[in-house]
Amino acid sequence: MxxxxxxxxxxxxxxxxxxxxxxxxxxxxxxxxxxxxxxxxxxxxxxxxxxxxxxxxxxxxxxxxxxxxxxxxYHDFRTSPSAPQSIQICCAEACQASGSRELEAGVADVLGVEFDETHPTDNYRLERVYCLGNCACGPSVRINDEVYGRVELASLPQLVTEALQP
Ligand code: FES
Structure with missing residues (x-):
């Protein structure tokens, strides 16, 4: 069926x-x-x-x-199909104060996918979120269920490669 x-x-x-x-x-x-x-x-x-x-x-x-x-x-609305995995960049104030704006501005270039879109491999979706409860260790990024702190733009591609499921 x-x-x-x-x-x-x-x-x-x-x-x-x-x-x-x-x-x-x-x-x-x-x-x-x-x-x-x-x-x-x-x-x-x-x-x-x-x-x-x-x-x-x-x-x-x-x-x-x-x-x-x-x-x-409304952040809950999506305009493209969901993907089996997700990468969420925290864009709330505490993370902004510790450098998340650089992540937000550069992530599309380093990963090859825009916010609220699914990567061409259909493997993951890139999203903004507003606080992951990890404010003291920002900038914070969640890849699937795992939260990572003090993430820098330069190290993001390697982190994504290691954290995503094949
Ligand atoms: S503001 Fe980013 S984890 Fe709280």
Missing amino acids: LSKHSLPVKAMKVSLEKTVEQTAAKHAASQGGLLPCLHEIQSELGYIPNTHLENIATAFSLSTAEVHGVVSF
Whole structure:
């Protein structure tokens, strides 16, 4: 039996479009219906596809920028599929004070993936987080379930290579 995640690409596209359209139509008439709509889409698909923000905006008579603004404001919303592993860079104040801004600014270049996106290998997703409970040892990075302290940009690629599952 095929699961939702093993459908052929064309069937997956149709399913994705249908889910977005039906969910948006269901919530569009409700006052404050955008957030429940976005939550339901993410719950159903695992993320809110960037390519379909325009459809959602149309259903709610909003601009795509307005919907994008809501999606990007809430850190729990994702606009790309999740990955089996994750790398989280702490961007909260204590880590900023100990140098996380350099990590935040340079991580895309050293790892080859942007924030909130899945690496081309589909092996991990890069995310910002706001405190990992390791403030005294910042900058902090979590790779899967392990938290690392005093992480420097230059040492990040090696740390990632060692910490990620093959
Ligand atoms: S602020 Fe980064 S771990 Fe707390």
